[in-house]
Amino acid sequence: EIVLTQSPGTLSLSPGERVTLSCRASQSVSRNYVVWYQQKPGQAPRLLIHAASSRPPGIPDRFSGSGSGTDFTLTISSLDPADSAVYYCHQYGSSPWTFGQGTKVEIK
Amino acid sequence: QVQLVQSGAEVKKPGSSVKVSCKASGGTFTNYPIGWVRQAPGHGLEWMGDIIPIFRRTNYAQKFQGRVTITADESTSIAYMELSSLRSEDTAVYYCARASSTWFLVDYDHYAMDVWGQGTTVTVSS
Numbered sequence: 001e002i003v004l005t006q007s008p009g010t011l012s013l014s015p016g017e018r019v020t021l022s023c024r025a026s027q028s029v030s031r032n033y034v035v036w037y038q039q040k041p042g043q044a045p046r047l048l049i050h051a052a053s054s055r056p057p058g059i060p061d062r063f064s065g066s067g068s069g070t071d072f073t074l075t076i077s078s079l080d081p082a083d084s085a086v087y088y089c090h091q092y093g094s095s096p097w098t099f100g101q102g103t104k105v106e107i108k
Numbered sequence: 109q110v111q112l113v114q115s116g117a118e119v120k121k122p123g124s125s126v127k128v129s130c131k132a133s134g135g136t137f138t139n140y141p142i143g144w145v146r147q148a149p150g151h152g153l154e155w156m157g158d159i160i161p162i163f164r165r166t167n168y169a170q171k172f173q174g175r176v177t178i179t180a181d182e183s184t185s186i187a188y189m190e191l192s193s194l195r196s197e198d199t200a201v202y203y204c205a206r207a208s209s210t211w212f213l214v215d216y217d218h219y220a221m222d223v224w225g226q227g228t229t230v231t232v233s234s
Contacts, residue, residue: 035220037153044203044224045153050212056222088153092218096169097143097155 002027002091006100014108019076021103023089028069030093036065036074037088039102045088049074081107110135110208112142112225119231125192128228130204137185138162140207143221144178144189146200156202159187160216167217194232201227 003026032052037045049055049065052072062077084107089100115129143158157168161180168176180187205221207213212220
């Protein structure tokens with residue numbers, strides 16, 4: 001089973017700041033099949049990035065993903081108050097699929 | 109536009125079973141795997157397994173093997189997740205999820221879950 005470790009656990013930043021979230025896998029993720037989700041309280045997760053770096057239509061371009069192998073990153077180029085949420089990485093490269101433990105982003 | 113609508117909240121006794129439904133609308137049902145993910149209170153997301161309706165092929169996380177059964181009814185476009193021998197640790201929100209289009213579906217074993225149900229709260233308490 002691939003273990004995904006996210007860091008940091010919590011971030012507290014001001015609007016407009018650049019945010020970098022890390023997701024490290026215990027072994028290489030097949031074909032970089034990594035998703036980043038945003039989850040707000042009481043809501044289902046929302047897909048931001050898939051296949052490590054593909055951003056679907058409708059997702060603001062301030063969100064970007066990068067990385068390969070075992071190290072993946074989600075970047076928010078300019079933090080918006082609406083970005084306050086927990087962010088999860090998820091690998092669908094090999095069964096069982098797994099999720100990171102999440103990074104909470106707070107807005108000052 | 110694919111939508112997933114789940115059944116309502118459940119309260120169950122320890123040792124019993126729960127069956128949660130997930131109705132798909134607005135897209136093709138049979139060719140897209142449907143996954144199940146749960147989230148215990150204050151915790152992260154946990155993948156339980158999935159089903160490919162057209163083949164009725166299931167894949168379960170080892171943690172839930174023997175306790176979970178995922179099925180799909182093509183005639184009604186509804187997927188089901190049944191969890192047995194419930195214990196207090198199974199108290200969680202249960203989600204169904206799937207890829208909405210081939211944009212997210214690489215193959216039956218690799219797909220990004222971009223459409224989610226609203227979640228079903230299952231409470232296990234004596």
